[in-house]
Amino acid sequence: MALGIADMAVFCKKKGFVYPNSEIYGGISGFWDYGHLGSELKNNLKQMWWKFHVHSREDIVGIDGSIITHPKVWVASGHVESFVDILLECTKCRERYRGDQLVEDVLKISADGMKADDINKLVRENKIHCRKCGSALGEASPFNLMFSTEIGASGGLKSYLRPETAQLIFTNFKLVEEHARMKLPFGIAQMGKAFRNEISPRDFLFRCREFEQMEIEYFIHPNQTGKCPFLNEVEDMEVNIFSAEMQENNKPHSPMKLKDAVKKKIIQTPWHAYFLGLEISWFTSLGVNQQHLRARQHLRTEKSHYALDTWDLEYKFPFGWKELLGMANRTDYDLKAHSEHSKKDLSIFDEESKQKVIPHVVCEPSLGVDRAFLVFLFDAYNNDEARGNIVLKLHPKIAPIKVGVFPLVNKLDGEARKAFESLKRNFYCFYDRSGSIGRRYARADEIGIPYCVTIDFETLKDNSVTIRDRDTTEQVRVKIDGLPSFIEGLINGKPFGR
Amino acid sequence: MALGIADMAVFCKKKGFVYPNSEIYGGISGFWDYGHLGSELKNNLKQMWWKFHVHSREDIVGIDGSIITHPKVWVASGHVESFVDILLECTKCRERYRGDQLVEDVLKISADGMKADDINKLVRENKIHCRKCGSALGEASPFNLMFSTEIGASGGLKSYLRPETAQLIFTNFKLVEEHARMKLPFGIAQMGKAFRNEISPRDFLFRCREFEQMEIEYFIHPNQTGKCPFLNEVEDMEVNIFSAEMQENNKPHSPMKLKDAVKKKIIQTPWHAYFLGLEISWFTSLGVNQQHLRARQHLRTEKSHYALDTWDLEYKFPFGWKELLGMANRTDYDLKAHSEHSKKDLSIFDEESKQKVIPHVVCEPSLGVDRAFLVFLFDAYNNDEARGNIVLKLHPKIAPIKVGVFPLVNKLDGEARKAFESLKRNFYCFYDRSGSIGRRYARADEIGIPYCVTIDFETLKDNSVTIRDRDTTEQVRVKIDGLPSFIEGLINGKPFGR
Secondary structure (H helix, E strand, C coil), rough: CCHHHHHHHHHHHHCCCECCCHHHCCCCCEEEECCCHHHHHHHHHHHHHHHHHHHHCCCEEECCCCEEEEEHHHHCHHHHHHHHEEEECCCCCCCCCEEHHHHHHCCCCCCCCCHHHHHHHHHCCCCCCCCCCCCCCCCCCCEEEEEEEEEECCCCCCCCCCCCCHHHHCHHHHHHHCCCCCCCCCCEEEEEEECCCCCCCCCCCCCEEEEEEEEEEEEEHHCCCCCCCHHHCCCCCCEEEEEEHHHHCCCCCEEEEEHHHHHHCCCCCHEEEEEEEEHHHHHHCCCHEEEEEEEEEEEEHHHHHHHHHCCEEEECCCCEEEEEEEEEEEEHHHHHHHHHHHHHCCCCCCCCEEEEEEEEECCCCCHHHHHHHHHHHHHHHHCCCCCCCEEEEECCCCCCCCCEEEEEEHHHHHHHHHHHHHHHHHEEEEECCCHHHHHHHHHHHHCCCCEEEEEEEHHHHEEEEEEEEECCCCCEEEEEHHHHHHHHHHHHHHHCCC | CCCCCCHHHHHHHHCEEEEEHHHHHHHCCCCEECCHHHHHHHHHHHHHCCCCCHHHCCEEEEEEECCEHHHHHHHHHHHHHCCCEEEEEEEECCCCHHHHHHHHHHCCCCCCCCCCHHCCCHHHCCCCCCCCCCCECCCEEEECCCCCCCCCCCCCCEEEECCCCCCHHHHCCHHHHHCCCCCCCCCEEEEEECCCCCCCECCCCCCEEEEEEEEEEEECCCCHHHCCHHHHCCCCCEEEEEEEEHHHHCCCCCEHHHHHHHHHCCCCCHCCCCHHHHHHHHHHHHHCCCHHEEEEEEHHCCCCCCCCCCEEEEEECCEEEEEEEEECCCCCHHHHHHHHHHHHCCEEEEECCEECCCCEEEEEEEHHHHHHHHHHHHHHHEEEEEEEEEECCCCCCCCCCCCCEEECCCHHHHHHHHHHHHHHHCHHHHHECCCHHHHHHHHHHCCCCCCCEEECCCCCCEEEEEECCCCCCECCCEHHHHHHHHHHHHCCCCCCCC
16 A cells, blocks of 8 residues: 555545645644545445444444533543543653653554553653654653533533543433333444544544544443354454464464354454454445454553453554554443442343343444544545546445536536436436546546446437446446436445446 | 423433433533434434535535634634623622523513623613522623633643534635635535533523534625525525514514515525525425424624624524524625634635635524424424324434334234344334334334334235324335335325325
8 A cells, every 4th residue: 555644634635525624724733624525425434334333233222422521420430530641741842742652653662551650761761852852851741631621601610522422321321221122232322523632643534632433332231241142143254363462472463253263262252253243344345355454452551441351443554553443341340430420320120130230331342433434545545547547446335426427518518417406316416517528537536436427419319328437437328217226226236237 | 382391301301312411410501412312313304404405406515624623713703702691690699690691581671692781781770689599690791602622731722612613614615615616606514513601501402502503604706695596496485584673663573475575675685585495495394384483684783793684593482482593694704804814815716707706605504403403303292182192293304213113913023023124224113012002103103203014914914014104193004025115205205005
């Protein structure tokens, strides 16, 4: 993959996918705005995620919680006390570094989860200085990543913008369980913004201060940990597995059937295997190459304060394999913490075992929307030298614009607009009459329009139009009357041609 | 309408539409979480809005900007200086009031837009005291409604959560115009959260501190103000008009064709008439009774600092006619302000007039999602005494769940699940085998499921099922094979029956 992350940012700006926020004021690090194509792509992938994870299942329902919430939520969850990164500041130029990142960049070791003391020690021992001006760095100190704000007039209540969507699921857990009449095992899904005051946002959309999550908290009876009724749906999938042991022994990741990974106890619970398979199949169902994905187990040192076993789904970005999705086994940590802090009983009655239980979150497939957005773009991006233009091979279901409609010459405008109007009722379409047909095809390729419809002089005789497939440039003639259903079929996976 | 706003909040909680945020911690005023049905209804109405306003038109494209943005944006827009409400605080019990609201509540006059001095005068003259403890109120003072936060480590940049989505459209205006190749007149749409630190949030979802907007900024060449090419699409609509003059003369609103309102110069520009008609038709196309909507012109005293002429679309809530949607004529106020503050040229080249111009925002249909959510619920809510249950007559396109599938008896589970699986691929469905069929119908009615499918013993013989229409309770038999396309037809407006 020759395209770097900075090149992708340039491409995204040029084509109207993503702009630096407040660019006219010089921008502001870690904040991005989605443009006319980016907002469509983002909406589409969120809708496809929701359809796949909520609408097509019976065991998962959704919620949509607020961003600002009672500060006690973040005390109970542990974020007020321990959601910190280690901050290093240059004593001279005041440049700020995230301690673990600086240590990783300079020493090429993994420093994830290191405490301030360890970072200080490494900085001293290795004489790490400010990378900008070369001066000494100050003492490392923890820095809380939550954005705070005040609710009400001055002297009001200090609260926080949620740093993760998950806690809203826990605070609403009992209400949802009761009103949606859920039975264990079940999940609650949510999509929405979250905020982290990153010390050094970087890599374009990969590490932003404002971002969006799509996630599920999946609750089971504690005695169901060893048995996942859905595993059979994915157990024969061959997945790139990168276990803690492989990492410790410097071995590369290796393809393995999910059922074997469970049998060999590499993946500790069948639930993790199931959700890894499910999430990978979501990406591949929308066109991502499975070889660009792998499942990596967290090392003991990097696990979150609440997690028993955690697997990340990683994607092969140009800047290395990076986390897309974290799947912690949070056990009953959160529900218990909220139960204690709120003095409310958050246990539920389980019909199966006839017991009151605090369910365990066995798995938490929590995916960054902006990272998924990047994945789909990187996987779709092709510099087609034969055509002399970029071809963005986005899956038709997530492509921002589904159909381009072109009159061969301006004289055919009336006829072309009729076809356009009939399509527009069903799909987001784009009408283009500027430049040669070749130029219009190229323009459509670059923004990932999967199907282009050209109205030519033949159309006047036979009421047919030419449809061109973006990925193969193959063309077929189709009657105008059948156009919307023909396109509908293509989007839903019918092979091109007749 | 007997149902009050507090009753609606109770109904919404009981059925899983909306919960008080952080309820286990006692809640937090002005913040709400959408439950398993509310999140679906909200998503559906947002999607329908986007389809109607963006996908089905050529002159409007969308963006999705960030919530936190550069503070200079809010200096340029005037929000830092003048986005204030007047705060009154009890000198004894410290209870806080929004000055204009308190004056309105006590004196039954309109106090919208009043300054601190005027409020002080009214409080003194009318001896208004704290409504809670009866003590004296302190001096009225302006209170900025923006939530502030700090970006970066301590001593970082003070910024704000956006109090309106509009400014993100202005800051990205040039980029969008260029990359989406827009020609005047054109619009830019956006949906997303906004935040206002309301002094006294009230009326459930009506006035929240965290809320969501769906809006369009519509740009025209300044010399196009008098001519809207789309007016003919809506000009014959008869709309309840409540002009400034009618209000000043204590006249009631009165139905009037939009073209007449323009001709008589009651509505100053044809653009306002067009967008009023467009927005009303959006609501009515999704089932809202047009008699519950009216167009009210702002009085001179209540116009925003930037607006030339403003019309609100109002809905008849149980607590009175209230604003749903504000449509200001913002002229070139915002683009000019950003141009001056950023020192960037935000003018564009207009092909038609061959001039460089700073376009005018002639209209800004800016709709609160949460208010629209309330409108659809109030308009759909029916207490059906004959049936003995509530029937939520939500339009099928926005109903959270489209189909309920019921086996008559548990023995028919296998057959029923087959029908369920075939439907689930296309629609969000609900499988229910608990209680009598009557009980299941009632349960479906109450959460607005438009179609219920019952599998009975006849099904085993004739491969048909019974579909029941929520609003009429009419029933028809349909072959299982044709079920998904039959339901699809109903959702898209085919009449019930055969």
